[in-house]
Amino acid sequence: MSNFHSSSEESSSVLQIWGKTPLSGHVNISGAKNAALVVIAGALLCSQDCRIRNVPLLADVTRMGELLSALGVKFQQHGDVLDIDATHISHSKAPYELVSQLRASFFVIGPLLARLGVARVPLPGGCSIGARPVDLHVRGLQAMGANVQIDHGIVHAYVTGANKRLKGAKIYLDYPSVGATETLMMAATLAEGETTIENAAQEPEVADLANFCRAMGAKIRGAGTNTIVISGVPSLHTTDYSIIPDRIEAGTFLMAGAITRSEITLSPIIPDHLTAILSKMQEIGIRTVMESPNRMRILPKQRYRSTDIETLPYPGFPTDVQAPFMSLLTLAEGDSVISETVFENRLGHVPELNRMGADIRVKGNHAIVRGVPMLSGAPVVGTDLRASAALVVAALAAEGKTTLQGLQHLDRGYEHLELKLQKLGAKLQRVQEDTTTEPIPISVDSPISST
Numbered sequence: 116m117s118n119f120h121s122s123s124e125e126s127s128s129v130l131q132i133w134g135k136t137p138l139s140g141h142v143n144i145s146g147a148k149n150a151a152l153v154v155i156a157g158a159l160l161c162s163q164d165c166r167i168r169n170v171p172l173l174a175d176v177t178r179m180g181e182l183l184s185a186l187g188v189k190f191q192q193h194g195d196v197l198d199i200d201a202t203h204i205s206h207s208k209a210p211y212e213l214v215s216q217l218r219a220s221f222f223v224i225g226p227l228l229a230r231l232g233v234a235r236v237p238l239p240g241g242c243s244i245g246a247r248p249v250d251l252h253v254r255g256l257q258a259m260g261a262n263v264q265i266d267h268g269i270v271h272a273y274v275t276g277a278n279k280r281l282k283g284a285k286i287y288l289d290y291p292s293v294g295a296t297e298t299l300m301m302a303a304t305l306a307e308g309e310t311t312i313e314n315a316a317q318e319p320e321v322a323d324l325a326n327f328c329r330a331m332g333a334k335i336r337g338a339g340t341n342t343i344v345i346s347g348v349p350s351l352h353t354t355d356y357s358i359i360p361d362r363i364e365a366g367t368f369l370m371a372g373a374i375t376r377s378e379i380t381l382s383p384i385i386p387d388h389l390t391a392i393l394s395k396m397q398e399i400g401i402r403t404v405m406e407s408p409n410r411m412r413i414l415p416k417q418r419y420r421s422t423d424i425e426t427l428p429y430p431g432f433p434t435d436v437q438a439p440f441m442s443l444l445t446l447a448e449g450d451s452v453i454s455e456t457v458f459e460n461r462l463g464h465v466p467e468l469n470r471m472g473a474d475i476r477v478k479g480n481h482a483i484v485r486g487v488p489m490l491s492g493a494p495v496v497g498t499d500l501r502a503s504a505a506l507v508v509a510a511l512a513a514e515g516k517t518t519l520q521g522l523q524h525l526d527r528g529y530e531h532l533e534l535k536l537q538k539l540g541a542k543l544q545r546v547q548e549d550t551t552t553e554p555i556p557i558s559v560d561s562p563i564s565s566t
């Protein structure tokens with residue numbers, strides 16, 4: 116069973132979930148989507164071939180591959196291993212039809228500019244969670260000597276001068292943007308001189324990208340802190356690199372275990388990457404134990420306390436886990452206030468959770484979650500990737516059947532989500548929209564390894 120569903124399949128299929136089933140066993144955590152996407156773009160910096168491992172099988176990864184191929188780069192995918200050969204990049208223009216489907220494709224602007232001295236990339240535009248401008252990316256590239264014009268929705272960036280190389284610069288980011296930090300760090304690896312990025316994003320995916328670039332010979336210090344220093348080098352060489360595990364997927368499965376009061380184990384995980392999530396779980400009464408350096412067991416309770424959450428840049432509470440955690444708090448005792456400060460429109464899951472019997476009111480970017488005794492299954496629609504995950508989590512604890520539409524979002528960010536949940540004993544299946552069926556028991560010898 117693959118994770119790839121054609122877009123017509125995605126849009127016409129729904130997920131049926133029968134709740135109130137305890138989960139048990141172990142779930143394998145895939146490579147991090149938000150590290151894989153930017154590392155694939157980073158491979159453009161290398162004038163030799165690269166091998167990247169532990170890459171999740173996601174629609175977004177396939178799309179990044181199509182984009183690189185359109186730039187004339189060799190891109191091969193063998194399961195969770197990618198072979199990328201960007202020795203020759205024949206095009207500096209990223210096709211609109213590919214960029215419009217995938218925001219992360221904007222990540223190619225830094226590497227193209229650094230390698231070729233020119234890049235033409237359509238503006239990624241906003242999405243359901245916010246306007247998502249790229250002004251910080253552009254301003255940083257301009258500080259490194261790039262001329263940048265935005266014309267008819269295309270960002271046209273080029274470097275003048277004999278060797279067409281960017282120049283090192285001191286850059287202060289008005290906001291610790293993940294994407295801007297990654298774009299500028301990649302651009303600076305091949306620039307002339309030293310670049311300092313201050314108020315940089317500290318997310319683990321930023322550090323993973325830096326480690327990938329260093330494995331190719333880049334000189335980067337301080338990634339994972341708020342000040343990153345990059346000394347440019349003339350070129351980068353081949354490497355064989357493995358992506359970190361997905362902390363957001365791990366956070367989502369912790370929510371699935373907690374809301375169904377199920378003791379499950381997860382691996383591989385990097386506990387440090389989950390600190391903010393684990394501390395909020397502890398606050399509401401959920402303990403976890405490490406069974407080995409990268410394997411965690413969740414020890415749920417029958418009753419949870421309420422708590423307040425404010426999403427923040429790392430190491431603060433991750434905005435990508437805000438929605439699944441909200442699902443959990445709908446069944447806590449008392450009122451919780453969740454403040455979404457990173458994206459201006461990331462509470463799209465609230466009306467759908469209320470359709471399932473939750474009691475949530477929104478005031479600006481704050482959601483007041485009044486705990487209720489139970490949720491009920493209902494037909495709901497996922498408005499974005501993490502909102503869809505939140506509805507899956509809620510449905511696992513709800514009375515009766517939930518029918519979830521909007522699977523195109525889910526498939527972009529979670530590898531084999533259904534199969535992993537079925538392996539844990541959840542009753543769910545993907546069916547064509549107009550099909551009404553009872554749950555079909557799933558055989559346990561499906562391809563996903565459960566150890």
Ligand code: EPZ
Pocket residue numbers: 149150152219245246247248249250251252253290291292293294295316318320434435457458459500501528
């Ligand atoms: C990355 O998005 C992730 N995406 C997001 O994950 C994640 O939610 C986000 O970081 C925050 O952790 C990928 O890595 C592919 P930002 P990114 O730049 O880079 C504003 C998911 O669910 N901003 O840190 O786009 C921006 O509008 C996705 O997996 C500017 O104003 O995030 C937002 O409000 C969703 N100007 C805030 O900063 C800029 O030039 C944070 O954005 C750039 C950003």
